Amino acid sequence: MGFGILFFGYFVTFAFVMIPTYFFADIVGCFITLWALAVLSGHKAAFRKCVPVDAALAAVSLVRAAGRTFSLFTDDSVPGIVLSVLWSATALLLHFFLTGAIRSLAVEAEDKKIASRANFNRSFSTTVYVFLIAYTLTAGILPAEIGDVGLKLSVLLSLACLLFMSFLIYTSFVCFIPVTGEVKEPEPSKIPFVTAIRKKAYERKKRTLEENRELYREYLDQKEQNRPSKKRKKKK
16 A cells, blocks of 8 residues: 555654764655655545655755765754754654544544544654754754753654654554555564564454455445435336
């Protein structure tokens, strides 16, 4: 359906951006996420709102990468600060629309757990990125001690947001399987523990697929029953 690609793309985009060494991972992650969102848009129209936002995030990442590669500016310079704020603001919008799309899908599927997780992630990610924007704008004028606390807090909040969102996307990947899809049996690993995890995930996905198919059959039966019968016109 696209959630597996989205999980990988999201993690690459937002995990490696927190480490000091920069190696263009956010750009790669943005384009993988863009591919996933294009696939998901075919299943749910709400994901279409995420596509231009992710494209904008990729564009900002490209500008930041060019500045760092060619030493056009530093992160603490005015252009660097503006781009950092713009990146965080775009990431905020991406989280806002993405959690909204997942929530919409969960409500339609009557999955209250994922809908609740999506609501929480929307509120939490908004809070995190508002804090990051505020910290970026005020880091240069804050006392050194407060600045250090703010830096550590921004890393912890970013990590928490990454974990919560990754879990939301992963559970969506497990639960929202199209009725026309198939679950491939996992290949055994040399590590027994990994094999056991893959087998449990496979059984869970297969069970979910069968439940989705059963619900879809019930939906079609109900739709057929509610369809008004067409009376044939009598010939004069």
